[in-house]
Amino acid sequence: MLDVSNIEFGYNKQRLFTNLSLSVEPGQIVGLLGLNGAGKTSLLKLIAGALYPQSGDITLYGKSTLQRNPEVLADIYFVPEDPWGPALTPESWLNRYGVFRPNLNRDLFFTLLEEFKVDRTKLISRMSYGQRKKCALAQAMASGSRLILLDEPTNGLDIPSKAQFRRSLSLVDLQDKMFIISTHQARDLETVLDPILIIHEGELLCNFSASVITEQFSLRRTDSLNGLSVIYAEKDALGYQALLAEPGAGADLEMLFTAAIQNPEVFKQALYSSQPSQTKETH
Structure with a gap:
């Protein structure tokens, strides 16, 4: 160990x-x-x-x-x-x-x-x-x-x-x-x-099993972000590819990583608030 x-x-x-x-x-x-x-x-x-x-x-x-x-x-x-x-x-x-x-x-x-x-x-x-x-x-x-x-x-x-x-x-x-x-x-x-560890600006943003992370968030193709619990979104010719803070179809790791880097506080709040028994390892 x-x-x-x-x-x-x-x-x-x-x-x-x-x-x-x-x-x-x-x-x-x-x-x-x-x-x-x-x-x-x-x-x-x-x-x-x-x-x-x-x-x-x-x-x-x-x-x-x-x-x-x-x-x-x-x-x-x-x-x-x-x-x-x-x-x-x-x-x-x-x-x-x-x-x-x-x-x-x-x-x-x-x-x-x-x-x-x-x-x-x-x-x-x-x-x-x-x-x-x-x-x-x-x-x-x-x-x-x-x-x-x-x-x-x-x-x-x-x-x-x-x-x-x-x-x-x-x-x-x-x-x-x-x-x-x-x-x-x-x-x-x-x-x-x-598991997955994400480091950003000297802080360990995430230390969780990959299954926990991908099951906690979902990806959705949508024309509008209104009314959605959006963690991160990318706009393209077809609308938005949005990462949502809700269970659903497992999000891919690259999208999750980008979300954690672009919106670290929102990402941490969404991830850790759903895991009452899990404690952050560090700052």
């Missing part, structure tokens, strides 16, 4: 997070949504132990990641948006660096490379950005680490590769693993993410 407790963090005089708290359970694939610059990457680096908060603590199965204990760090795998491309083939990488990952699954690694159509005989440094990223994703998912942090994993991937990535998650035994996947492209991964 991952616990982030009352984290405060910022760069120079700019405060990014204040009293940020959240928890992740084994088996979850958490979607971390936010605009570029919202703090998604900083949060992942804090969890990975690559950055240090001014106060608060982060623990993985009861052990602080901030102490940078090698045993704890081996249980975390962080893939940045632009992954490192060493002058090694994937197999050479495995032989050289696999020793630092005692639970690494070689068979799964090569299965994932095949799924991603990555040439295992080619130097990673000479791969395209998309191929290099898929190699890094295979490394992470086969690492055996129980906490896998992926920063914008679908950036740079074409449409077939995005589908390959979604399928590849089914090859990983999630029973004792946790994924946190940051993205600002909600539609790419909405079928696999649950």
Whole structure:
């Protein structure tokens, strides 16, 4: 289990997070949504132990990641948006660096490379950005680490590769693993993410199961917004596509994300007022 407790963090005089708290359970694939610059990457680096908060603590199965204990760090795998491309083939990488990952699954690694159509005989440094990223994703998912942090994993991937990535998650035994996947492209991964965290201007706007969120709101095509409990609406040639604060046909995640960013206070009020037993994790 991952616990982030009352984290405060910022760069120079700019405060990014204040009293940020959240928890992740084994088996979850958490979607971390936010605009570029919202703090998604900083949060992942804090969890990975690559950055240090001014106060608060982060623990993985009861052990602080901030102490940078090698045993704890081996249980975390962080893939940045632009992954490192060493002058090694994937197999050479495995032989050289696999020793630092005692639970690494070689068979799964090569299965994932095949799924991603990555040439295992080619130097990673000479791969395209998309191929290099898929190699890094295979490394992470086969690492055996129980906490896998992926920063914008679908950036740079074409449409077939995005589908390959979604399928590849089914090859990983999630029973004792946790994924946190940051993205600002909600539609790419909405079928696999649950729960959903939305970060905006340093605040955790939302921390709910995807099913709770999508069932709480509904989408409606309408000519007029009069008399409707509108959270957010987009006008087009046919009228309005409106997100309403009422149960109905499940709203898609991208529309919900846009609503949360455009009208955060209205979104929070609609979401949390319907969940009396659910408490906001943080501001």
